[in-house]
Amino acid sequence: VLSFLFAIGARHVAPEDDDAAVLAAIGRGERASLRILYDRLSGLTLAVALRILGSRSEAEEVVQDAFMDVWTRATRYDPSRGSARTWVLSIARNRAIDRLRSRGVAARAVDGARAQAEVAPSPGATPLETAVERQARERIQAALLELPPEQRQVLELGYFEGFSQSEIADQLREPLGTVKSRVRAALDKLARALSEGASQ
Amino acid sequence: MTCGDFKEQVAAFALGILDGDERMACERHLATVEAHDGCLEALQQASEAVALMALSLPPVAPSPSLWPAIEARTRAVAPLGQRRRRWAAAAPWLLAAAALVALAWSLRERLWLRTELRVTAARAGDEASARAQCVAELDAFRRDAGLRRDALALLQRPGTRLVTLAQQGGASASVHVILHPVDAKAFVLGRGLAAPSGKDYELWMIRGDRKIPAGLLRGDASGALITAIDPTLLREGAPDAIAVTLEAAGGKPQPEGPIVLVGKI
Numbered sequence: 001v002l003s004f005l006f007a008i009g010a011r012h013v014a015p016e017d018d019d020a021a022v023l024a025a026i027g028r029g030e031r032a033s034l035r036i037l038y039d040r041l042s043g044l045t046l047a048v049a050l051r052i053l054g055s056r057s058e059a060e061e062v063v064q065d066a067f068m069d070v071w072t073r074a075t076r077y078d079p080s081r082g083s084a085r086t087w088v089l090s091i092a093r094n095r096a097i098d099r100l101r102s103r104g105v106a107a108r109a110v111d112g113a114r115a116q117a118e119v120a121p122s123p124g125a126t127p128l129e130t131a132v133e134r135q136a137r138e139r140i141q142a143a144l145l146e147l148p149p150e151q152r153q154v155l156e157l158g159y160f161e162g163f164s165q166s167e168i169a170d171q172l173r174e175p176l177g178t179v180k181s182r183v184r185a186a187l188d189k190l191a192r193a194l195s196e197g198a199s200q
Numbered sequence: 201m202t203c204g205d206f207k208e209q210v211a212a213f214a215l216g217i218l219d220g221d222e223r224m225a226c227e228r229h230l231a232t233v234e235a236h237d238g239c240l241e242a243l244q245q246a247s248e249a250v251a252l253m254a255l256s257l258p259p260v261a262p263s264p265s266l267w268p269a270i271e272a273r274t275r276a277v278a279p280l281g282q283r284r285r286r287w288a289a290a291a292p293w294l295l296a297a298a299a300l301v302a303l304a305w306s307l308r309e310r311l312w313l314r315t316e317l318r319v320t321a322a323r324a325g326d327e328a329s330a331r332a333q334c335v336a337e338l339d340a341f342r343r344d345a346g347l348r349r350d351a352l353a354l355l356q357r358p359g360t361r362l363v364t365l366a367q368q369g370g371a372s373a374s375v376h377v378i379l380h381p382v383d384a385k386a387f388v389l390g391r392g393l394a395a396p397s398g399k400d401y402e403l404w405m406i407r408g409d410r411k412i413p414a415g416l417l418r419g420d421a422s423g424a425l426i427t428a429i430d431p432t433l434l435r436e437g438a439p440d441a442i443a444v445t446l447e448a449a450g451g452k453p454q455p456e457g458p459i460v461l462v463g464k465i
C-alpha cells in the first residue's frame with residue numbers, strides 16, 4: 001500500500017523533469033519561470049520555514065531569500081545530487097536552520113516545540129494542494145509514522161531543529177554511534193520505500 | 201575519505217547534521233574524486249528521502265505581498281548564468297579594448313624607442329665623429345711626433361742642411377726645411393701657415409727653370425706644420441731653391457700666386 005501511494009505521489013507531486021527545465025529557464029534569466037517555480041513550491045518552502053522557525057514573518061523572509069538564491073544560483077543546480085524540487089527545499093530548509101541557529105541552542109528547542117504545535121499537519125487538504133497531492137502527503141506522513149519513534153525523532157531533530165548528530169546525541173544522551181545508526185536506518189527505510197514506489 | 205567512508209556518512213550528510221569537519225570532508229570528496237563508487241547515487245537517494253520530511257508538511261499559503269517582494273528583488277540582480285553571459289558577451293569588446301590599449305601602448309613605446317634610438321644614434325654619431333676626430337688628432341700627433349723625431353734625427357745627421365725660407369712681401373708665415381740631399385730626405389717645419397679663405401700655401405722645388413710642385417702646406421689650427429717632402433722629388437739631389445706661393449685652394453700645377461717664402465739651397 002505504501003509503495004502504491006508513493007508511486008501516485010511521485011507522478012503528481014514531483015514533476016522532476018519539469019522542475020529541472022524550469023530551473024534551467026531561470027538560469028537564463030526568465031523571471032516568468034521563477035514565478036512558475038514559486039507557484040509550485042512556495043507553499044512547501046513556507047511550510048518548512050514555518051515549521052522550523054515558528055514565526056510567519058521570519059518564515060516568509062526565509063522564503064524570499066530562498067527564491068532569491070534560486071534566482072541567482074539556478075545554474076549551479078546539480079541533477080546528480082537530487083531533484084530540482086529537493087534542491088529548492090534544501091535551500092529553504094538551510095536558510096531557516098541558519099536563522100534558527102542564530103537564536104541559540106536553548107531557544108531553538110523551545111521554538112521547535114512551539115512551531116511543531118503551531119503547524120502540525122492538518123488532517124484536511126489545504127487550498128494549495130489537490131486531492132492527489134494530499135493523498136501523497138498523507139502517505140508520506142504515514143511512512144514517517146511507520147518509522148520507529150527513536151528513528152523519527154533523530155530525523156526531526158536534525159531536519160527541523162538543525163541539531164548536528166553530536167548535539168542530538170547529547171540531547172538524547174545516547175552514544176553518537178547510536179544516533180548515526182538511527183539516522184542511516186531511518187533514511188534507508190524512507191529511500192527504499194520511495195524507490196519501490198517509483199519503480200511501480 | 202574513500203567512497204565507502206562517504207557512503208557511511210551520506211545519510212547524515214544529506215540530512216545536514218554532520219559537524220563541520222565531517223561535512224567539509226564529504227564536500228571535498230564529492231568535489232575532488234572523479235570516479236565515484238556509487239557515491240552520487242547514494243547521495244541522490246538519501247537527499248530524496250530527506251526531502252520527504254518537507255513533503256510531509258501541508259503547504260502554507262504565502263501572503264500576497266511575498267511574490268511582489270521577490271520579484272522586486274530579482275530586478276536588482278541578474279542570475280549567475282546571465283552575469284556570466286554578460287561578461288562573456290562583453291569579453292570580446294573588453295579584449296578588443298585591451299588590445300587597442302596594448303597596441304597604442306606598443307606604438308607609443310615603439311615611437312619612444314625609435315626616438316631614443318635616433319637620439320642614441322645621433323649621440324653615437326657624434327661620439328663616432330668625435331672619436332674619429334680624436335683618433336685623427338692622435339694620429340696627427342703620432343705622425344707629427346714621428347715626423348718630429350725623424351726630423352730631429354735627420355737634423356742631427358752629418359750632411360744635413362737647414363734652410364730657412366725668407367719671407368716675401370710682408371708674409372707672416374715662416375718655414376724651415378731640413379734637407380739631406382744624399383739620403384733624399386727632407387722635412388718642412390712651418391708656423392703661421394693659416395692661409396686666407398679660398399687659398400692654400402703651396403711648396404715648390406725649383407731646379408733651374410723648373411718649378412716642381414711639392415705639396416700644399418696646411419698648418420693646424422695654430423698654423424703650425426711639420427711634413428715630409430716626397431723623397432722622389434729629391435732623387436735628383438737637392439733643388440736649387442725652395443719656394444712657397446699663395447695659390448687658389450687645392451693648389452696649381454705651376455705657381456700663379458705671389459711668392460710668400462723662398463730659400464736658396
